[in-house]
Amino acid sequence: MKLLKVKDYNEMTDILLQYFSNQVKRKSDSVLSFTTGATTKRFLTGFADIINAGLDISHCTFLNLDEYVGEREMPYSVYSFMHTYLYNRIDRKPKNIFGLDAQAPDRDEELKRYEFILQRYKRDIQLLGLGTNGHIGANEPGTPFDSKLFVADSCISTKEATKKLFHLKDNEVPSQMYTMGFREIMAADCIILAASGKSKAEAVKKVVEGDVTEDVPASILKKHGNSIFIIDEAAGSLLKER
Numbered sequence: 001m002k003l004l005k006v007k008d009y010n011e012m013t014d015i016l017l018q019y020f021s022n023q024v025k026r027k028s029d030s031v032l033s034f035t036t037g038a039t040t041k042r043f044l045t046g047f048a049d050i051i052n053a054g055l056d057i058s059h060c061t062f063l064n065l066d067e068y069v070g071e072r073e074m075p076y077s078v079y080s081f082m083h084t085y086l087y088n089r090i091d092r093k094p095k096n097i098f099g100l101d102a103q104a105p106d107r108d109e110e111l112k113r114y115e116f117i118l119q120r121y122k123r124d125i126q127l128l129g130l131g132t133n134g135h136i137g138a139n140e141p142g143t144p145f146d147s148k149l150f151v152a153d154s155c156i157s158t159k160e161a162t163k164k165l166f167h168l169k170d171n172e173v174p175s176q177m178y179t180m181g182f183r184e185i186m187a188a189d190c191i192i193l194a195a196s197g198k199s200k201a202e203a204v205k206k207v208v209e210g211d212v213t214e215d216v217p218a219s220i221l222k223k224h225g226n227s228i229f230i231i232d233e234a235a236g237s238l239l240k241e242r
Ligand code: GLP
Pocket: 035, 036, 037, 038, 039, 040, 065, 066, 128, 129, 130, 131, 136, 137, 138, 158, 161, 165, 177
């Protein structure tokens, strides 16, 4: 895993934008898989600006890592987030947009449908955010490293983070997510994990300095041949070597 230490959120966003833009310029039919959340919000709007300025994504496929179980258009859903910060902002659309369906009537069928899409469209880049407990997607601590696309129960710290980010009341906080498992995450050609801010500092330390263990889900990325971990100064503030 390559470590990329940057100053702050803005620099992290700029680097993410460079990676994604260069990927599309290099390969016009790139398959790009996004994640939602505070970490990637400005990246998504920035990517929309770059697309509107002429980056040709017409042959690309865009998809997502995970999705809450519930109503498709809830303010916190991945569907709403992606539309608000990327899809509704771009004048040209990628060839394909895929996502998990929050309100699919049959969960098993939905998992099968998405698994098929992931097999058909090999991802060039998988973007990931880091949970304060080290989770990636909704693979919480303790999830077996051989996990496959599944519906996960969210930990308390994850629910708290969602509650805060979307200003939800207790009874509005979603508790389950469809998520790629470690198997699908690790199948991407390149994985970019991004962490910004002090709240991520402990998790960053465990990932960077600790062992590869199911207790720290993101630590598995150290086993991937082409993974990049972008850390800003606040997120890296507990590292021995800064
Ligand atoms: C959430 C989501 C992830 C996200 C991560 C980081 O729980 N399941 O998709 O990447 O945690 O979120 P944030 O960037 O808001 O810290």
